[in-house]
Amino acid sequence: MIDELLADIGERMSKTVKNTSHELAVIRTGKASPALLDNIRVECWGEVLPLKQVAGISAPEPRLLVVQPWDQSTAEAVARSIDKSDLGLRANLDGPIIRIPIPKLSEERRKELTRHVRKLAEEGRTGVRNLRREANDSLKKACKEGTISEDREKRALDEVQKLHDSAIAEIDAILASKESEITEV
Numbered sequence: 480m481i482d483e484l485l486a487d488i489g490e491r492m493s494k495t496v497k498n499t500s501h502e503l504a505v506i507r508t509g510k511a512s513p514a515l516l517d518n519i520r521v522e523c524w525g526e527v528l529p530l531k532q533v534a535g536i537s538a539p540e541p542r543l544l545v546v547q548p549w550d551q552s553t554a555e556a557v558a559r560s561i562d563k564s565d566l567g568l569r570a571n572l573d574g575p576i577i578r579i580p581i582p583k584l585s586e587e588r589r590k591e592l593t594r595h596v597r598k599l600a601e602e603g604r605t606g607v608r609n610l611r612r613e614a615n616d617s618l619k620k621a622c623k624e625g626t627i628s629e630d631r632e633k634r635a636l637d638e639v640q641k642l643h644d645s646a647i648a649e650i651d652a653i654l655a656s657k658e659s660e661i662t663e664v
Contacts, residue, residue, distance in 0.1 A: 499603030
């Protein structure tokens with residue numbers, strides 16, 4: 480029972496860290512990253528599809544993204560979707576490819592982005608803490624019911640705390656990396 484609980488909580492904490500990492504990756508910093516366009520959806524062929532399914536995305540230069548639609552007829556729809564997004568980017572159609580220059584961030588925008596990434600990281604930490612509390616409650620309940628001994632409960636609580644600390648450290652490292660990326664001029 481304890482092993483399954485620890486495996487489940489470890490997996491769920493890992494998913495929380497991964498989700499937080501993904502949320503932070505799509506925030507525009509001043510540096511080109513294909514992940515910036517992960518949330519873009521394109522209306523083509525009578526459907527709304529993720530950009531990744533319609534085109535290839537690359538970052539050949541630090542301040543430039545290049546999008547190459549698989550089907551040339553979708554290029555205008557892709558460019559329109561990028562322009563309409565809340566990323567503040569402008570797509571330039573250049574024959575079969577779309578070039579997206581990444582402008583430098585103003586100091587005010589950097590501060591705003593820093594606050595935003597800290598908020599997202601704190602939401603991730605809160606998710607990890609909630610999972611720890613849930614696991615601890617399950618262990619304490621099992622001990623009260625006599626399913627596990629107090630010694631096994633104590634060891635399991637320590638393991639849950641280690642999983643928690645590891646997940647929080649990962650989120651903090653991701654946050655530090657993103658903050659330095661944002662403040663880099």
